[in-house]
Structure formats: C-alpha cells, structure tokens
Amino acid sequence: MLKRLLYVVGSLGLLIGMWGLYDRFVYGHMNANYGSYVVWGLWVALYMFFAGVATGGFMLATLDLLFELPLFRGSGRMALWGSLVTLPAGLAAIGLDLGHMTRIWKVYLQPNFGAVMAQLVWGYTIFLIIIIVSLWLSFRPQPSRWLKPIMVVGLVLAIFLSGGIGALLGVNQNRVSWHVSNLPAQFPVFNLTSGVALMLIAIGWFGPVHDPRRSQQLHVLGLGLVVLLLVKGYYLWTDVSQALYQNSSHGAEAINLVLFGPYGWAFWLLQIGLGMLLPLIVLTTPIRNNGFAAGLMGVCVLLGLAVARANIIFPALSLPELRGLGEAFHGPHLSFTYSPSLMEWAVTAGIVGAATIGFVIGADRLPLFSRPVKSAGAAD
C-alpha cells in the first residue's frame, strides 16, 4: 500500500516535472524567480539537500560494508542505493540551474581547481563512480577485497564533499552569515543526519519485517538521530545567538529574516516543529520501534533539512550588498525578495518524484537487504 502510494506520488511529481522541464528548456531561466540579486534559488537548495542525503547515505553504508557492524549487516546496499538515486537528483537540480548546462564539460576539461565549485563537480563525479562501483562490488556473489578500500575513499570523500558545500557558501566573505569558519564543519553533521533519516525510512518502511534485528536497528538509528538532531539544534543555537547578541550586524539581519521574515513560518513550523521537535519527541518514546512511525520521522527530518538548506541560502542573498541597490534600477529579476516560481516548483516536483520512484524501485525490486556472507579464505 505504502509502496503504491509512493509510486503514485512519485509519478505525479514526474508528470508535473515534465511541464517544468519543458518550460525550462524552451524559455530558459525567464520563468524562474531567482535573479541577479537573489542569485541562487530553490534548485541550489535542492542540490545541497540531495547531495547531503547522498553523502549521508554513504556514511551509513560504511557501517555495514566497511566497519561490518553486525547490527547493520545487510543494510549497506540499501544505503548505497539511496545515495545512488539522490546524488543524480541533486546534480540534475544544480545542472538545470546553470545558464549554459551544455558547457558543463568545461569544468572537467578546463577547470579552475582553486574554485570550490570546480572541486565539488570533480568530487561528486568521482563520488558517483565510487557509489556505483561499491554497489556493484557489494552485489558480487563473493565479497571483493576492493570493496573496503573503495569504501574508505568514499567515506573520506563523503566527509570532505559535505564540508565542501559549506565552503562553497563560506568563502564568500561579503555574506556575513555564511562567512563563518564552522559552516563547513557543520555540514558533515547535517549530512550524516540526512543519511540516518534516509535509513530510518529504508528500514522502517521497506526493511525485512521478519528480520529480528530490524527493531534493534530502528532503535539505534532512532537514538542516533536524536543525538544528531540535538547537535544540529546546538549549532543552530550558536548561529542564532551569536548573530543576534549585538543585533546590529549583517548576520543579524539574515537571522532575523529567517526567524521573523516572510518565511518565518517555514522555519518555525517545518524546520523546527516538524523537522526537529516532533522527531525528538517520537524517537525518544517506544513508538520509534514501529517501522511506519520511524520512517515517517525520517521523512519529517528530511523535510526539515530541506527547509534548513533554503534558510541558509535565501536570507543571506536577500540582503542588498549596498543600501539602495534594490531600488536603483528596475527590471526583471532585479529584486531582493524571492519566492520560487511555479516552474521552479514543477521541476523540483519532477526531481523529487524521480528520486522517490528510483528509491522505491530499488527497495521493491532489488535484493538490497541481503549480502553475500564472507566464506573462509575467500579472496578476490
């Protein structure tokens, strides 16, 4: 029933996404609402979100495929599959955001490696290859001796790529709310949180019901998520309290926009309420061992993280670099206020729909929750 519902929702998203893609390819960026001032919009937030889920998923896969924790044995392939469907979704979102997406080859052949974005493009490409290879190796009948080294490289890359997203924003010294040294340090924690949430959904909704470890997995993942949410909450507190202490800086303006701006409701209701408080309550009670509830909390946490990505990007860009810039010249896309356009939402629905269908197909059709057992003396 749940799978069917997800197939329907995913297909509906894809259908809406088709219209969005048509609009995007025929009219370019004209019908988007990001502009020359709020220069990055919904798709960049979506890219950061999905890239975070992909790296977080990989981190969770190492519990099985690298560290071989008995409790998580057999869950690594599912986590890798989650990475495999979410990373292309993130890359599609950022690709569609480019003014000339057909020139993406230039980042490979003529890169400026001093730019964080070039590092990320190369890093994510290598990471995608690592996900595919490790997934392929994990499907082989005999365990491969290459799997662990590849997982080590992938884990290091996952951590650095997570930090890279923070650095992509943090290197902009003109954006006070981004230009804080611990932003790249925060992102690996955010992404690990995404990964745990993804696994709660995977195991809670699609995991083998008769596996005796399932409830224990949900228990450990649920408590892990509680800890990560508390750490995430602490980061949020440090960001907000430091910025608002003097309440006079550019950073304070950005935080005020997040808390009390036109989209303050999204912060309080979705990011804090649905994305943090509700999971904290549910996951600290015995309900967390219920598969459906655990999966639902995973969805809530992911939703909160997605809103958090938007709340990092939009408010910082909504503040004029110079006072009066927004009123100095008028024209399309010259505004410091931003709300995503219908086309942006449609494309987003398509990408989320595709990722959802991909994830469910894997859970539904592929033997993701099992793994070949290492035989004595087996070497490949």
Added chain:
Amino acid sequence: MSRQPTIPLTPVSRRGLLGALVAGAGALAAASVQASIPAATGKSNESIDVLTPEEALAAYEAEIARLRAANINGTPVDLLERMRTDLLRALTKPVNERRWVMVIDLRACVGCHGCTIACVAENKLPPGVVYRPVLEEEIGRYPNVSRRFIPRPCMQCDNPPCTSVCPVSATYTNEHGVVAVDYEQCIGCRACIAACPYGARTFDFGYTYTANTTTSGVMFGAEQAVSYEQVSTFEYGKLHARHDAHDSPVGNVRKCHFCMHRVLNGELPACVTTCIGRATFFGDANDPESLVSELIAKPNVMRLKEELGTEPRVYYLQ
C-alpha cells in the same frame, strides 16, 4: 618601442574648444576604428581593432595641436578634453604601465541617471541587466535633509573576490587590469555574483524590450527595434550579437568593463562622456600628470567596503 608624447597640453577656453571640436574631430576619427561598420553584420566573437601606440601618439599630437589651434589662453581646459588627452597619452605607453581608474565625485553627481542610460545604450543591455545603477541615499531628518547619489560601476578590484570562485576561469583580470567575462567560457553558475561585495554583476536572462513585455504587442516600430536588440556589442573587444535566445551572452553573467572597447580606441567610457555634472572621471593613475592622479590624491577620497581588502579601482570623492 613607441615614441613618447612631447607636446604639452595648453589650456584653452570653452569657446575655442567648440570650434576646435569640429575642426579637429577628423584626426581622432581617422585614428579610431570604425567599429560600428561590422556591428550590424559581423559574426559573434570577431575581434575589433584597437589603436596601436603609434596611432595613439598621432591622435594625441593631433589633439594637442587642435587645442593649441583654438588659441585662446587663460581659461581652463574642459575636464572631458583633458581626460581625453590623458587617455591618448596613456595609450602610447605599454599596456602593463597603465592603471585605469575611475573617480566619482559624489558632491557633483545630480542623480540624473544619464550614465546608467548611456551604459545601457553603449552596451545594448537587455532588460534586467545593468552595469552602472545610481544608488540614492537620503541623509538627515526634516528639515535638515539632503540626498546623495552613488553611481556604482564594477569596482574592477585589484583583489577581486569574484574571479577565484569561477569554476572555469571565465572571469578574470585581463591585461588592462579590468575584470572581464569570457562569454563563451561562462557556464552561468552565478557564483561570481554571490561573491561580489558590490552587487556589480547581473545575469542575462534572455529578455528583450520587444518581446515578453506588457507593451510589446502594441509597440510602435517593434520590427525596427528588434534589429537594434540583435546588433552586436563590442564588449571586451569582440562582437557579441544577441540573435539567439539561448546563446551567449544570454545565460551569462555580465558586468561593467570600463568600456575598454572605447578606451582602447581613444574614447572615454560612455558613462564619463555623458555625465552632465562632470562627476565621473577616468584615466591612468600611473600618469602623475593625469586628472585622475590628482583627484585620488585628495584627502576626501574613499573607496567602497575597503575593509574587505578588495582594492577597488573606483574612487569616490565625498
């Protein structure tokens, strides 16, 4: 090795200048490139010619001779004339010995936005793309209120935060010290816009004045206007026709470039020549005789957001 200019500039009056403007226009025009000829038909990415040091020297000497011929002493040379001769003198020097700067006198700016419009016309900027907006600021409280106008071109920073973030090196400081954008290289990621502390970059979303506007359907003479919108610009010394709604410069980040295509042909930037308040100055700061060198040595000079260490080449007098 280029010959250095030897003829000093003699002050002339405005009356003499008017006559001289007509008489001497030929000398400069002959030395300048007829860049408008390939404009209508030229293919994108064709380069335009620029003055050689020898041509610049000839134009400079002709200009000085013209001003001398005006033969009226005792009144100062118009600042535009002085900047033009400063400019021609700078062009006789090797490229790496020039340092182009812009000086904007905030006390003289009247907020007419003429520079903004001149820039739009010169670079044929589409809707939503602006290189030089004029910011307005109200100071004080009634009854003690004043207004200040702050034209904001690209600062052409010596330490630009926008170039290092470009993943494909499409934006860079060129040999003239100007932060340039290679339209054929730019992938349109807009990281440079996010990095610019002055908001000096805009993205070309592909708009035109003759389509996608509320009045385009009833626009009188829209057919003729379309050809204007598709005509090439000379930005960065290349022809950039805007024929295709999906091809460069559509989908690219665009910015002020100090009108280098004009400067290298002995003409001042469009925003300088059209400034009715004589509030914008341009020239070579490495030339101690130039007007801009005098201006940036004044005690009331400042630069925007100096604390960021970007070392802007745009100075403000306040």
